[in-house]
Amino acid sequence: MSAIADTEDAYEELTDRYARIAHVEKAAGVLNWDQQVMMPDEGTPARSGQLSALSAVRHDLVTDPELGELLDAIDLDDLNDDEAAVVREIRYEHERAVEVPEDLVEEISRTQSEAQEVWQDARANDDFEGFAPTLTQLRDLHVERAEHIDPDRDPFEVMYDDSERDLPMETVERIFDRIREELIPLVEEIEERGDDLPRPFDAAAPYDPDAQRALHEDALDRLGFDRDRARLDTSPHPFTFGNQFDCRITTRFDEADPIDGLMSTIHEFGHATYQLGLPQDHYANPLGESRSSGVHESQSRFWENHVGRTRAFWDGFLPTFQEHFPGAEDVTPEAAYRAVNRIYPDNLIRVEADELTYHLHIVLRHEIGRAFVNGEIDVDELPIVWNDRMEEYLGVRPDTDANGVLQDIHWSMGFAAFESYTIGSVLAAQLDHAMREDLDDVDALIREGEFEPIHEWMTENVHSHGKRYRTDELIEEATGEPLTADYFVEYATEKFTDLYGL
Numbered sequence: 001m002s003a004i005a006d007t008e009d010a011y012e013e014l015t016d017r018y019a020r021i022a023h024v025e026k027a028a029g030v031l032n033w034d035q036q037v038m039m040p041d042e043g044t045p046a047r048s049g050q051l052s053a054l055s056a057v058r059h060d061l062v063t064d065p066e067l068g069e070l071l072d073a074i075d076l077d078d079l080n081d082d083e084a085a086v087v088r089e090i091r092y093e094h095e096r097a098v099e100v101p102e103d104l105v106e107e108i109s110r111t112q113s114e115a116q117e118v119w120q121d122a123r124a125n126d127d128f129e130g131f132a133p134t135l136t137q138l139r140d141l142h143v144e145r146a147e148h149i150d151p152d153r154d155p156f157e158v159m160y161d162d163s164e165r166d167l168p169m170e171t172v173e174r175i176f177d178r179i180r181e182e183l184i185p186l187v188e189e190i191e192e193r194g195d196d197l198p199r200p201f202d203a204a205a206p207y208d209p210d211a212q213r214a215l216h217e218d219a220l221d222r223l224g225f226d227r228d229r230a231r232l233d234t235s236p237h238p239f240t241f242g243n244q245f246d247c248r249i250t251t252r253f254d255e256a257d258p259i260d261g262l263m264s265t266i267h268e269f270g271h272a273t274y275q276l277g278l279p280q281d282h283y284a285n286p287l288g289e290s291r292s293s294g295v296h297e298s299q300s301r302f303w304e305n306h307v308g309r310t311r312a313f314w315d316g317f318l319p320t321f322q323e324h325f326p327g328a329e330d331v332t333p334e335a336a337y338r339a340v341n342r343i344y345p346d347n348l349i350r351v352e353a354d355e356l357t358y359h360l361h362i363v364l365r366h367e368i369g370r371a372f373v374n375g376e377i378d379v380d381e382l383p384i385v386w387n388d389r390m391e392e393y394l395g396v397r398p399d400t401d402a403n404g405v406l407q408d409i410h411w412s413m414g415f416a417a418f419e420s421y422t423i424g425s426v427l428a429a430q431l432d433h434a435m436r437e438d439l440d441d442v443d444a445l446i447r448e449g450e451f452e453p454i455h456e457w458m459t460e461n462v463h464s465h466g467k468r469y470r471t472d473e474l475i476e477e478a479t480g481e482p483l484t485a486d487y488f489v490e491y492a493t494e495k496f497t498d499l500y501g502l
Contacts, residue, residue: 010073011083015285017070018090021061022284026243028054033241033248035116037233048113055109062097082287085468089286092165099148108141115412120236128401132379135411139373142415156373159416163293164423166471167483172419175426176366178485179359184393186496187345187357191395194500197342200335204327206255215258215324216251216265222317223269223303224451230272237351237409238264240271240300244278244288258325259340260352263304270303271296273455277463287466291474293417295462297424298431302458305355305425306432311337312446341499346396348403356496359425360393365408365418373415427475429488431462434479 028051035047061067071091076084115134122131146158157169164172213232220232230242235250242248249268253261274290282288290296307313314336321336322329331339343354350361368385371377377385386405391397398404410417435457436442445453461478468474475483496502 006073007075007078010070011079011087014067014070014074014090015086017061017064017067018086018286019284021058022289024054024058024061026284028058029241035113036235036237036239037248037250044114044117048110051113052106052110056102056106059097059100059102059105062094063102067094068098082468086286089467096149099150100145101148104141104145104148108138108145111138111141112413116409119406119409119412123402123406126400126402126406128383128406131406132382135382136379138412139379139415143373154374156370156416159373159414160419162414163416163420164471166292166473167294167423171483172366172423175422175483175485176363178489179422180363180393182489182493183356183359186493187343187360187394189502190343190496190500191345194502197338197499198335199342200331200339201258201328204325205257207253207258207325209253209255211324212253212258212261215321216262218320218324219262219265219317220269222320222449222451223266223307224455225269225272226276229276232265238268240268240275242272242275244276244280244283247272247275258321263308263340264351266308267300267304270300273303273458274299274463277455277459278466279464282466285466287468289467291465291467291469292471293420294423294427295471295474297420298427299424299458299462301421301425302428302431306428307446307451307454309337309340309355310443310446312443314340315447316449338499341495343496345394347394348390348396348398349407351408356492357394359422362418362422364389364393369411369415369418423483426485426488427483429491430475430479430481430484431458432491433487434461 031047031051031054035043039047067090071087071094074087076087079087111134115138118134119131122128142159143155146153146155149158160169160172213234216232225232229245230247230249233248233250234252236252238249238251240247240249249265249272251261251265251268274296278288278290280288311333314333318331318333318336322331341355343356344352345357347353347357350358350365353361364386368377368382368389371385372379372382383401383405387397390404432442435454439445439453439457442454445451462474465474465477469477472482475481
């Protein structure tokens with residue numbers, strides 16, 4: 001058998017094996033979705049065992065020596081660019097996984113599943129001490145895993161590679177430095193001498209959750225939600241799970257504030273566009289999988305901020321809002337636009353933060369998470385460090401741990417999880433700039449509800465590539481230049497300077 005024939009056979013067997021890995025992973029994802037959306041309250045003991053078992057099965061498949069032999073049997077010179085990308089991605093995952101013992105993988109999965117319930121109870125009862133032992137256990141387990149993968153590197157950076165391996169930590173921290181430098185003075189200037197933006201939706205409160213649900217469904221239809229492949233549910237913390245055939249998004253409702261939930265739904269819709277835009281013929285293959293957490297977040301932040309918070313969107317959507325809530329009949333598109341972009345520096349909760357101050361919440365979490373993982377902060381110091389940092393960056397101090405260090409679910413699932421949110425916002429602004437260079441009058445498309453050209457542009461430039469390119473390569477392919485904070489800083493400064501009359 002020729003070398004090319006050997007490569008062909010090895011490549012076919014490799015992709016078949018990877019498909020089985022992907023099927024197991026996606027099945028575990030459905031169980032995770034169910035745990036957060038529909039599972040009975042007392043289902044955790046069984047669910048943690050199920051997820052632990054699936055993690056072990058997946059780990060066995062990824063670390064199978066025969067998978068390594070297939071990778072070694074493939075001559076990259078005999079592959080086209082797409083096939084070489086598939087091999088690159090599978091090799092990276094295999095080589096990373098073989099360093100981690102199976103029993104550690106099972107223990108991490110089981111502990112994370114149980115930790116979600118512990119976190120929920122701790123937050124509900126404002127009981128950080130009740131969560132601290134579990135948080136410490138998780139930190140130690142993830143550090144142990146990182147040390148198995150690369151004992152010579154900073155454990156936090158090894159964890160970060162799980163979601164953003166192609167964007168160096170130095171790049172991220174340089175972006176964070178720029179954001180601190182630019183946004184903190186802008187927020188302070190707004191507070192000191194900015195105009196007072198309207199709150200026109202307050203007068204029509206309370207907003208019935210069932211009516212909000214109907215409003216969100218109409219918003220999704222306007223944006224182009226594919227009902228045959230996607231669904232909307234509720235959960236305590238909005239999220240998206242799925243693939244190109246089955247994508248589930250969740251949201252939540254606040255009777256006092258109809259905008260928070262609506263923006264969450266549009267945000268998760270953005271994630272869904274990525275999943276549903278992936279190539280169907282590459283399902284269960286790296287070419288049919290999303291590139292990274294930061295790229296994924298760019299899609300949600302684009303739809304939330306560069307669509308849902310625009311004047312053009314409210315020109316077209318406000319009548320629909322008023323059909324569901326007649327009490328808001330006197331609200332004008334301009335008032336709605338200004339209201340949905342109002343900043344709330346005194347807000348304590350990240351997921352309720354405005355577009356501008358949101359990133360100071362992210363910088364705070366990055367700094368504290370990294371210090372905790374690296375042993376520079378003890379677990380019992382976290383609440384006070386958190387409160388001090390929030391006071392420094394946002395001028396507000398949490399009155400409870402539920403509103404402070406306990407507010408996010410992410411630390412019950414792992415660490416180095418927040419960086420991608422700001423990376424995504426920075427990339428969203430860069431994509432928005434590139435799109436407006438290619439499409440005629442994007443604002444008119446948004447105003448008229450003609451979103452198909454926007455979907456097509458994103459699919460062509462981002463979604464359709466799957467993992468064909470590394471993250472840095474994908475960004476250059478889509479926008480023509482490397483990741484830069486310039487467009488985000490320019491966009492945010494111009495937008496909020498105008499809004500607040502600075």
